[in-house]
Amino acid sequence: MNVKEQSEILNALNKVLKYVSMIVVPIAVILFVQNFFFNNQSTQVSVVTAVSAIIGMIPEGLYLLTTLALVTGSVKLAKRQVLLHNMKSIESLAHVDTLCVDKTGTITESEMSLLKIIPNQSTDYEKKDIQRLLARYVQSSQDDNETMKALEKYIDQENLSSDGVAVKTVLPFSSFAKLGGIAFEDGILLLGAPEFVLRDDFKASLPEFQDELQSGNRVLVFAHYAGTELALPLEGKAQALAYLVIANPIRENAVRTFAYFTEQDVAIKVISGDNPETVAEVAGRAGIPRADRYVDATTLQTEADFDQAVSDYTVFGRVTPEQKRKLVQTLHRQDHTVAMTGDGVNDILAMKEADCSIAMASGSEAATQVAQVVLLDNDFDRMRDVLHEGRRVVNNVQRSAVLFLNKNIFSMLLVTISMIFVVNYPIKASQLSLISAFTIGIPGFLLSLEVNTKRIQKNFIRQVMVRALPASLTSLISVFIVMWAGEAFHIPTNQISTASVVLMTVVGFLVMFAISLPMNTFKWGIILLNLLGIIIASQLFGKLFSISDISLELFGFIFGLICYLLCPKQVV
Helix, strand or coil: CCHHHCCHHHHHHHHHHHHHHHHHHHHHHHHHHHHHHHCCCCHHHHHHHHHHHHHHHCCHHHHHHHHHHHHHHHHHHHHCCEEECCCHHHHHHHHCCEEEECHHHHHECCCCEEEEEEECCCCCCCHHHHHHHHHHHHHHCCCCCHHHHHHHHHHHHCCCCCCCCCEEEEEEEECCCCEEEEEECCEEEEEECHHHHHHHHHHHHHHHCHHHHHCCCEEEEEEEECCCCCCCCCCCCEEEEEEEEEECCECCCHHHHHHHHHHCCCEEEEECCCCHHHHHHHHHHCCCCCCCCEEEHHHCCCHHHHHHHHHHCCEEECCCHHHHHHHHHHHHHCCCCEEEEECCHHHHHHHHHCCEEEEECCCCHHHHHHCCEEECCCCHHHHHHHHHHHHHHHHHHHHHHHHHHHHHHHHHHHHHHHHHHCCCCCCCHHHHHHHHHHHHHHHHHHHCCCCCCCCCCCCHHHHHHHHHHHHHHHHHHHHHHHHHHHHHHCCCHHHHHHHHHHHHHHHHHHHHHHHHCCCCHHHHHHHHHHHHHHHHHHHHCCCCCCCCCCCHHHHHHHHHHHHHHCCCCCCC
16 A cells, blocks of 8 residues: 555654564574573573564554554445545545635535526627627537526427537636637637626626625626637627526535534635625535635745635635645645645645545546545545544544553663563563453553544644653653562562562553543543453452462552552553
8 A cells, every 4th residue: 555545653663663573583692592591591582582572562453443543434334335445535624724615516416507598788799699609609609607507498499409500629618717708700708707708897887686696696697708719818899698597405414513622613605607696605505614704715826825815815706726726735835734625637736735535436537546535425525524534433432542552662761671681571471462362452442432422633643652651661660660579579470470460550540530430420431341251360360360379568568569559640
């Protein structure tokens, strides 16, 4: 699997394994030589000691737990009609603090309809003439987008047909130019955004359709072009024949979905190619906070403009595909983790730039191939499930990782001390297995099943280390004190090992309790189950796990240490 396609958690664990693998072999050799030649241990004891140290330093269970958690989460989402293209996808959205959405297909339904045709009052064309020319344009167009589908549906419903005038040149709709055109034998017709088709005449014509923009409807201008050649940029004047009002209803669950993201501290940015006033009205009806803060992206030229706009505005209208990408880059510069939704080829640049990309299955094939998350039933409300499941997986794995790395850090530190002071490594491999099963493996897996939707903090390893290191030092100091007592009072090695197991177990349960706060019935059940399990296992299979009886004096000594550890204080 490509490293870039892996999750942040797996990448972090790979780094840990990489560094650990670089030191385990030299450490094993040094421990063997030290025990065999300097501590006068047998070959068997020296080998077992070296193996025990290596096992303690490798977080093998954490890697398995993380993989299982990601796979389980992916399966759950698949049952909810959410397709994830890789394991990274499930946690990508969980880290997101800014969600960039388009108006069409996300806030609104993807299907559009022609609501009305408003003839230009300054022309002599009647409505039937405009319909005839519109039918000619639509039936000659090569565009295959939702707008053209809405016009085709209108033409079919009105039983309109082309008048058969030959086509000379076709200019497909351009997301950059915001218009398209067709040159016929008797003239050139344009269809697109009024600002880009009418240009200098836009402000004069605005009163004819401004009410529609303020109502949240999309308005296109159908115009006659006076230029001699159909090419970009337009040079001749365009005279509006009519204004086409396109209706695009808001999704039924849009308000609930955006309210949920707002509750989860995820900022919403609406990025659309439509008129900013229209987009702002639609965004406001969908319940997006600060939707009245909008800007026309044609006014954004420099990097400073983008930086200021991202900080000040929620809605961005008349955005080109390249500007979408720049907006995502700007959010990254401001240290945001960004998710980008899209359903067409115009969104691909921004989707590739985003930390998490989302597409509807009804969108273009290119967009669904690029997206990390595909909503198979085209229901944007499924994003709540993705965020919920991603946060559950990442938060729970991060919590369980404290248990695993507590043992690994402890083992590394104890090995280092053993080598420096040339003393026997006190913990055996079988004893580590007992401790790992009931203070790490089983509770870690069970805790990973709990519902957990807290916002995720960045830097997985640092967050884990901050909590695991104090616990490891607590275990190390406790075991080192017992080792010192054993040397000073000539206590047998097997009793020192057993005492170390008891102390590590106590610290392990304290760590388990600390990372489980606030407690509930489920978490108390996990602690009691594992406590009962380790007591039974050590009593019934004491020989298997190298658990031996300890003297009354040593028992009193470790009891005092345990009482100290149980004092009200934070272990992690």
